[in-house]
Amino acid sequence: MGFRWTQGLYAITDETLLPDDPTLLSACEQALQGGLALLQYRDKSADGPKRWRQAQALAALCRGYGVPLIINDDLELTCRLQQKGHRHVGLHLGQEDGALSDARKRLGEQVIIGATCHDRLDLAEQAAREGASYLAFGRFFTSSTKPGAPPADPCCLRKAARFGLPRVAIGGINGENMSVVKEAGADLIAMVSGIFGQENLKSCVERLNRRLDNRTFANDHG
Numbered sequence: 001m002g003f004r005w006t007q008g009l010y011a012i013t014d015e016t017l018l019p020d021d022p023t024l025l026s027a028c029e030q031a032l033q034g035g036l037a038l039l040q041y042r043d044k045s046a047d048g049p050k051r052w053r054q055a056q057a058l059a060a061l062c063r064g065y066g067v068p069l070i071i072n073d074d075l076e077l078t079c080r081l082q083q084k085g086h087r088h089v090g091l092h093l094g095q096e097d098g099a100l101s102d103a104r105k106r107l108g109e110q111v112i113i114g115a116t117c118h119d120r121l122d123l124a125e126q127a128a129r130e131g132a133s134y135l136a137f138g139r140f141f142t143s144s145t146k147p148g149a150p151p152a153d154p155c156c157l158r159k160a161a162r163f164g165l166p167r168v169a170i171g172g173i174n175g176e177n178m179s180v181v182k183e184a185g186a187d188l189i190a191m192v193s194g195i196f197g198q199e200n201l202k203s204c205v206e207r208l209n210r211r212l213d214n215r216t217f218a219n220d221h222g
């Protein structure tokens, strides 16, 4: 695909925190300026026209920054964007979101497709077999965005190294606790409120990146 997306910060949007188009686009642009590996469009509403409009705007924005845009849940929306020429758009599928193998067939070999694995290596193995590009584990901490997500122990991240795919950590992660999942082997650190719930997004994301780059995670309160 040409983009280096396999390590770093993975920001995920939320329709409550970012309720309208200007807020969404401005917040995503600031986060992109701070340095993201991936951006996910996650909107759980049933408003199809809004989702199509916002997804197109985000795809254009992400292309300008050389950052893949991942669409949550929605294979059809991802296909529509692909048909519009957005080759940097991918898909994230949970366990209830349709078969990964079907999505892989529809989208082709080059497209990023991520899979929710909770803390289960059997689900990770199946996702890897069906062509996942990354494996997502969590939630590792209390999450106000998705409080009902099953809890996970960071040791599943280390065990999942055997699949040879980028490992995403998600769920209640912020600047204070991200060292826990990073040290357990996470390649990508996914955050909703840890990014979009904050002020001054560009400097917030820059600060998170500095912490990620600092292997010791010590003495960095900047």
Ligand SMILES: Cc1ncc(COP(=O)(O)OP(=O)(O)O)c(N)n1
Residues within 6 Å of the ligand: 010, 012, 040, 042, 072, 073, 092, 093, 094, 095, 096, 097, 114, 115, 116, 136, 137, 146, 168, 170, 190
């Ligand atoms: C990177 C990443 N990991 C996990 C999820 C959760 O997906 P899912 O379990 O399908 O839950 P919803 O996000 O659809 O509510 C994710 N979206 N992204």
Ligand SMILES: Cc1ncsc1CCOP(=O)(O)O
Residues within 6 Å of the ligand: 138, 139, 142, 143, 144, 145, 146, 149, 170, 171, 172, 173, 190, 191, 192, 193, 194
């Ligand atoms: C979508 C999702 N899946 C597991 S936890 C979660 C929510 C992540 O949001 P936050 O980073 O605000 O906890």
Ligand SMILES: [Mg+2]
Residues within 6 Å of the ligand: 072, 073, 092, 093, 094, 095, 097
């Ligand atoms: Mg889902």
